[in-house]
Amino acid sequence: MMTMNGPSRTIVPLVARHCRRFQSTCSVISSVSTQYSGANPGYFGVPSSASNISSLDYRAGNDFSTAVSMRTNMWDQHEHLLALLNVASVHQPATAVAHEMDLIEAANKKQSYDKILILVRHGEGQHDKFERQWASEGNVMPAEMSKDYPHDPLMSPRGVGQVLNLSRRTALFCNAETNLIPELVVVSPLRRSTQAALLTFPDLSPGSIKNVPWVCHASLVEHANGYPSDFVSPPEELEAIFPGIDYSMLRNNVDLGIENSTEKEPMTKNKTDLLNRTDGFLDWLRNRPEQVVFVSSHATWLQSFCGFTLQNERADGGREMFKNGEMRVLGVNFDR
Numbered sequence: 202m203m204t205m206n207g208p209s210r211t212i213v214p215l216v217a218r219h220c221r222r223f224q225s226t227c228s229v230i231s232s233v234s235t236q237y238s239g240a241n242p243g244y245f246g247v248p249s250s251a252s253n254i255s256s257l258d259y260r261a262g263n264d265f266s267t268a269v270s271m272r273t274n275m276w277d278q279h280e281h282l283l284a285l286l287n288v289a290s291v292h293q294p295a296t297a298v299a300h301e302m303d304l305i306e307a308a309n310k311k312q313s314y315d316k317i318l319i320l321v322r323h324g325e326g327q328h329d330k331f332e333r334q335w336a337s338e339g340n341v342m343p344a345e346m347s348k349d350y351p352h353d354p355l356m357s358p359r360g361v362g363q364v365l366n367l368s369r370r371t372a373l374f375c376n377a378e379t380n381l382i383p384e385l386v387v388v389s390p391l392r393r394s395t396q397a398a399l400l401t402f403p404d405l406s407p408g409s410i411k412n413v414p415w416v417c418h419a420s421l422v423e424h425a426n427g428y429p430s431d432f433v434s435p436p437e438e439l440e441a442i443f444p445g446i447d448y449s450m451l452r453n454n455v456d457l458g459i460e461n462s463t464e465k466e467p468m469t470k471n472k473t474d475l476l477n478r479t480d481g482f483l484d485w486l487r488n489r490p491e492q493v494v495f496v497s498s499h500a501t502w503l504q505s506f507c508g509f510t511l512q513n514e515r516a517d518g519g520r521e522m523f524k525n526g527e528m529r530v531l532g533v534n535f536d537r
Contacts, residue, residue: 297483299511299519299531304374307530308381311493314532316486319375319383319495321367322503322523323397324360327351328430345428352429356393363526364400370528371402384491385414389421389498390433390451395443398497401528405495407445415446418485419455420478423499424471432461472505479506487535507531 299318302310307317328344328351335344344350356364375381386405388395395417399406405413417439423431435457436448466474479502486494498506503523511533513519523529 297487297511297533297535299507299513299533301513301515301519302530302532304370304379304381304530307532308374308379310532311381315492315535316531316533317381317493318486318531318533319371319493319528320503320507320523320531321364321397321401321495321497321528322500322525323393323497324356324363324526326360326393326430327354327357330357330359345430350429352432353392353434354430355396360393360397360525361400364397367401367526367528368403372404375402381493382411383413383493383495385416385489385494387416387418387421387494387496388446389423389502390417390419390436390439390448390455391422391431391499392434392439392442394421394497394499395439395446397526398495399443401497402495407443417446417448417451418482419450420482420485421496421498421502422455422460422478423502424460424466424474427463427465433457475501475505476509478502479510482506483510 297315300314304319307319311317331347331349331351331354332344335347340347375383383402383405386398386402388398398415405411407415417436422433433451433455436452439451440446440448483506500523504520507513507529508518508520511519511531513531515521
């Protein structure tokens with residue numbers, strides 16, 4: 202769990218904040234619970250009268266990308282509401298409305314928004330490739346238990362290809378002619394996130410003539426919850442691999458002994474921590490002077506940020522999981 206300083210959520214009987222978050226989703230609670238009771242186990246298991254929410258498994262032993270593809274939008278809403286409806290916060294984070302657009306619209310309407318966020322999920326990781334190979338060999342033991350399972354892996358060749366597709370788009374639409382050039386790059390501490398950022402905007406690399414600041418934001422990490430692929434490497438090791446990126450936040454605010462624990466958390470605690478981190482990132486972002494910001498992170502973090510921290514105008518509320526190598530562009534206006 203993150204040991205970042207800042208506000209925390211407190212368990213209370215009733216939800217006392219962010220009513221707008223719930224208006225579009227509270228009506229599904231009863232129907233979702235009924236629909237999934239008795240169904241086949243999926244990404245998080247089955248909610249039923251006999252199930253214990255605190256014991257639901259985060260990945261249920263499934264390959265991450267496979268598990269994500271099995272889920273439906275309604276199940277996404279349900280599993281988040283399990284956490285959201287049981288927590289409230291004494292802290293009132295920044296709130297903002299987000300409008301999704303393409304890069305052309307972002308360039309043309311840039312002045313209409315407080316922030317333009319270019320969000321990317323990294324491509325397939327080497328751990329995904331390892332898990333596929335492991336399963337194809339008929340292994341019964343979970344792949345994560347193998348001594349060869351990748352820790353903090355880079356992207357696989359397939360993942361690199363997925364992200365290179367993005368670099369073609371950014372070269373075409375994010376340049377001096379369009380005036381849509383990121384003024385700040387923010388990456389997760391995990392190496393595949395930084396690798397994806399470097400490939401998406403190679404001309405903005407640290408030390409380049411454009412002199413765009415690169416910050417590793419500790420809150421963007423995908424919480425390990427016992428999975429070695431999400432273990433965070435030491436900041437001095439990351440600085441040696443990726444010189445020019447500011448890792449001070451990781452060094453000063455994260456206890457890697459806790460962050461890389463092999464102990465698994467209950468789902469509600471895990472989701473509460475995730476919401477704290479995405480809410481905290483929005484607070485941090487609001488106080489930054491840069492308008493156009495590129496963020497490279499992970500599927501669950503992006504889902505929480507787009508679908509629950511932000512008031513997203515998408516029909517699905519922004520809750521659809523990012524695919525490997527997917528980019529979304531958001532125009533964000535903060536509540537006054």
